[in-house]
Amino acid sequence: xxxxxxxxxxxxxxxNTLPQEAREKIITHLSSCNxxxxxxxxLEKTLSLLNTxxxxxxxxxxxxxxxxxxxxxxxxxxGLWERFFxxxxxxxxxxxxATVAVAVIAFVAFKGIxxxxxxxxxxxxxxxxxxxPSQEPKHDESKTLRNNKDAHSPKNASVPLAANKAREDxxxxxxxxxxxxxxxxxxxxxxEKIIAxxxxxxxxxxxxxxxxxxxxxxxxxxxxxxxxxxxxVLAPQEMAAQAGPxxxxxxxxxxxxxxxxxxxxxxxxxxxxxxMKEMGDLRRQVTGRxxxxxxxxxxxxxxxxxxxxxxxxxxxxxxxLRHGLQEAYDHNGKVALAVEYRHGKVISVRELTAExxxxxxxxSENWPWLKLH
Amino acid sequence: xxxxxxxxxxxxxxxxxxxxxxxxxxxxxxGRHQKKMLNIAFRMCGNYEDACEIVQDAxxxxxxxxxxxxxxxxxxxxxxxxxxxxxxxxxxxxxxxSARREHSLNEPLLSEDGFIQADMVSNxxxxxxxxxxxxxxxxxxxxxxxxxxEFREVLVLRDIQGFAYAEIAAMLRIAEGxxxxxxxxxxxxxxxxxxxxLDRI
Numbered sequence: 001x002x003x004x005x006x007x008x009x010x011x012x013x014x015x016n017t018l019p020q021e022a023r024e025k026i027i028t029h030l031s032s033c034n035x036x037x038x039x040x041x042x043l044e045k046t047l048s049l050l051n052t053x054x055x056x057x058x059x060x061x062x063x064x065x066x067x068x069x070x071x072x073x074x075x076x077x078x079g080l081w082e083r084f085f086x087x088x089x090x091x092x093x094x095x096x097x098a099t100v101a102v103a104v105i106a107f108v109a110f111k112g113i114x115x116x117x118x119x120x121x122x123x124x125x126x127x128x129x130x131x132x133p134s135q136e137p138k139h140d141e142s143k144t145l146r147n148n149k150d151a152h153s154p155k156n157a158s159v160p161l162a163a164n165k166a167r168e169d170x171x172x173x174x175x176x177x178x179x180x181x182x183x184x185x186x187x188x189x190x191x192e193k194i195i196a197x198x199x200x201x202x203x204x205x206x207x208x209x210x211x212x213x214x215x216x217x218x219x220x221x222x223x224x225x226x227x228x229x230x231x232x233v234l235a236p237q238e239m240a241a242q243a244g245p246x247x248x249x250x251x252x253x254x255x256x257x258x259x260x261x262x263x264x265x266x267x268x269x270x271x272x273x274x275x276m277k278e279m280g281d282l283r284r285q286v287t288g289r290x291x292x293x294x295x296x297x298x299x300x301x302x303x304x305x306x307x308x309x310x311x312x313x314x315x316x317x318x319x320x321l322r323h324g325l326q327e328a329y330d331h332n333g334k335v336a337l338a339v340e341y342r343h344g345k346v347i348s349v350r351e352l353t354a355e356x357x358x359x360x361x362x363x364s365e366n367w368p369w370l371k372l373h
Numbered sequence: 374x375x376x377x378x379x380x381x382x383x384x385x386x387x388x389x390x391x392x393x394x395x396x397x398x399x400x401x402x403x404g405r406h407q408k409k410m411l412n413i414a415f416r417m418c419g420n421y422e423d424a425c426e427i428v429q430d431a432x433x434x435x436x437x438x439x440x441x442x443x444x445x446x447x448x449x450x451x452x453x454x455x456x457x458x459x460x461x462x463x464x465x466x467x468x469x470x471s472a473r474r475e476h477s478l479n480e481p482l483l484s485e486d487g488f489i490q491a492d493m494v495s496n497x498x499x500x501x502x503x504x505x506x507x508x509x510x511x512x513x514x515x516x517x518x519x520x521x522x523e524f525r526e527v528l529v530l531r532d533i534q535g536f537a538y539a540e541i542a543a544m545l546r547i548a549e550g551x552x553x554x555x556x557x558x559x560x561x562x563x564x565x566x567x568x569x570x571l572d573r574i
Contacts, residue, residue: 046564050532
């Protein structure tokens with residue numbers, strides 16, 4: 001018997017799992033091979049050393065902590081809703097998620113995806129927050145394209161293909177990066193109103209954002225769109241911020257902070273998305289119809305262990321106010337809370353009870369922040 | 374398969390109750406399995422605090438994914454699989470954070486002195502100091518920790534936790550033959566490492 005073959009049998013030899021015949025062969029070989037005897041002894045010693053590693057005891061608080069975590073996390077919808085359009089004080093995980101959101105807002109904003117506001121605010125030749133398409137990391141369009149078929153309102157139909165394409169590009173990017181964009185001022189109902197209260201803030205932001213770069217494609221779109229209503233790609237978070245009293249009541253403060261804190265880290269979209277997945281496993285996606293360039297419905301997914309789960313569906317009216325059924329899902333994919341809005345006002349609430357049945361409003365203690373609406 | 378505690382209800386019964394939303398049932402399961410999970414995680418990552426965190430995350434993931442658990446394999450096997458996945462994620466994150474990469478098992482086997490990574494030597498006390506100051510068990514753990522994930526897993530599960538080959542194969546979703554061949558190499562590496570650190574066995 002050769003040494004190599006014998007060595008392969010050592011494990012089984014020591015564990016007594018070898019058939020008798022093979023065992024005897026090894027014993028015969030060992031009797032005539034010093035090297036293998038030594039090897040076997042070493043292996044035996046290794047195993048016995050590994051065996052000295054004792055079991056450790058779990059800390060007394062472990063079960064409690066696990067259960068507390070579960071209780072907290074299995075109502076993620078609540079946290080999410082709070083985060084996007086509530087004003088509750090944040091618990092640590094919610095705060096972590098919120099940080100991600102803020103980071104992404106800042107990131108996307110820094111990348112300059114704010115065509116609507118920029119266009120209103122700034123002189124056309126230099127101020128539109130802009131992308132240099134060539135600098136953008138490549139991204140998987142097929143992944144993000146699926147929900148963008150209707151992404152352009154009829155108004156934009158006349159825009160030449162190239163410009164249209166560029167805009168779609170911007171849109172895709174925004175979605176990839178998590179679709180979070182700087183909110184417009186609260187509850188504005190016309191573009192004129194948008195300008196007034198936040199001009200300084202927005203202008204300085206836009207300045208900050210543009211960084212002097214103005215790609216040709218963007219300039220082209222801009223020139224073409226000058227006369228028309230600002231089209232394009234406002235993101236759902238904008239709506240959320242508008243509709244949510246928590247965020248919208250002081251948009252300036254929130255944005256200024258986030259812009260100052262995060263934009264220095266100019267990460268490529270792909271990395272950012274990855275970070276999101278790791279931190280909160282959260283992804284937002286704009287689906288459905290667009291009107292005046294604004295999304296009508298937003299679906300938020302979480303990605304846990306690679307599995308995509310729908311967390312909530314939000315619907316908006318043409319002013320970006322919540323309108324229609326807003327739904328939050330529990331971890332089983334069941335609607336945990338359904339709130340009917342009419343132009344930003346809560347009309348009715350339907351909530352999944354612990355017994356698995358639904359009860360109709362008023363808003364229970366579980367959703368304290370909803371009472372604010 | 375279960376570790377301890379309340380025997381009147383089987384894992385499967387408790388799982389069924391959990392699926393219906395019974396948190397108490399799941400709490401029972403946590404009490405039952407946390408020790409084994411903690412030990413797996415602890416031997417995998419070599420750090421007690423990290424292991425506690427991994428166990429929490431694993432239970433959370435298990436609770437969220439309990440709808441996906443089918444009784445093809447035992448519940449404990451399923452839990453351990455989740456624990457191992459969480460450990461991998463955790464360590465990946467940790468190594469990204471500290472920019473510390475574990476060496477591939479291939480390298481130390483091929484090279485004369487490549488087994489202990491250079492930065493490990495510089496960051497940590499020398500083997501002699503280790504010998505003087507630390508318990509033998511810490512040296513062993515250090516050698517285990519030096520293995521690549523896939524090799525450490527089989528070694529921890531077999532030689533430290535004492536699982537059967539079939540169960541390890543089920544946990545890791547690999548063939549039994551693969552378990553054995555990985556174990557062979559893992560043991561060899563640990564043996565070399567111990568020889569190096571202890572000078573003799």
